[in-house]
Amino acid sequence: MVFEYSVTFQSVLTLIGLITVVFLLFFLIISSILIVLLVYALKTGIVPFPRFLKAGILFFETFMIWFIRVAGINDTDFWRFMAGLQNNLNKQAFSEVPIDKRAVFLPQCLRSAKCPAHLEPEGLKCRSCGLCTVGQAHRVLQGLGYRVFIVPGSSFIGRMIKKYRIKGVIGVGCLIEIKDGLEMADKAGYVAMGVVSDKDGCVETSVNWESVYEIAMLGLDPASFPDSILEFLPASEEPRA
Ligand code: SF4
Numbered sequence: 001m002v003f004e005y006s007v008t009f010q011s012v013l014t015l016i017g018l019i020t021v022v023f024l025l026f027f028l029i030i031s032s033i034l035i036v037l038l039v040y041a042l043k044t045g046i047v048p049f050p051r052f053l054k055a056g057i058l059f060f061e062t063f064m065i066w067f068i069r070v071a072g073i074n075d076t077d078f079w080r081f082m083a084g085l086q087n088n089l090n091k092q093a094f095s096e097v098p099i100d101k102r103a104v105f106l107p108q109c110l111r112s113a114k115c116p117a118h119l120e121p122e123g124l125k126c127r128s129c130g131l132c133t134v135g136q137a138h139r140v141l142q143g144l145g146y147r148v149f150i151v152p153g154s155s156f157i158g159r160m161i162k163k164y165r166i167k168g169v170i171g172v173g174c175l176i177e178i179k180d181g182l183e184m185a186d187k188a189g190y191v192a193m194g195v196v197s198d199k200d201g202c203v204e205t206s207v208n209w210e211s212v213y214e215i216a217m218l219g220l221d222p223a224s225f226p227d228s229i230l231e232f233l234p235a236s237e238e239p240r241a
Helices: 002-044 050-059 061-070 075-095 134-144 154-163 175-188 209-216
Strands: 102-107 147-151 168-173 191-196
Touching: 002 050, 002 061, 002 075, 050 061, 050 075, 061 075, 075 175, 075 191, 102 134, 102 154, 134 147, 134 209, 147 154, 154 168, 154 175, 168 175, 168 209, 175 191, 191 209
Parallel strands: 102 147, 102 168, 168 191
Antiparallel strands: none
16 A cells, blocks of 8 residues: 555656646747847847747747846847837738727827917827927827827726727837837737837937827828828838837
8 A cells, every 4th residue: 555655646747847847848838948149139120920939939938038137138029029029020010900990009208398278078189389290290199080189097097998999009109118118019909019219218208209190100091191291201101120
């Protein structure tokens, strides 16, 4: 009886050991492949197997973040890359969203510290006063047919998306906002494209408007663009990753 018990116990231990080794091997192989793909993508700008790369990085997020820190890769570069990767994966779906179901959400920190706009139920109402670049961008994006919101927080975004049944969103923000926003969009079932601001902070941040317009033009017929905004639009409609 004692003998049988010890054989069974030993078998269980062997099985646990075997499963651990298989798991470690699996982890080692997959994470090595992910690291090679990630480093290649960061160095060349070419993203091989984007879906696998995104799913793998998110699955092994803690390990990947540890790795990029150990490898001396800047956190910001990494999250900027992730936002670009997500945009790449969403590009086709976003292009297919009708313009009346699209919206752009701009953070209030982009405006001038002397901004005279007041907060209204749908965000800040830009007066195009000329003190910052938001006024012009607002006109260009509205010219393309977008609903444009300047918002002080993510609660506004959810409310506006629901109210106007928005299916395609362009969000501008700092890295954390873009990361959270893209995850939120995935869960809520709308297509989101993120543009990371060039300068972080709470006031007078900045963004590359050309990158915003490149995304905004996706899937739209250039013949429908009003003449008054043509001079501000980039020549290519291919967004940068
Ligand atoms: S252009 Fe618009 S957002 Fe910028 S400071 Fe003037 S009112 Fe504010």
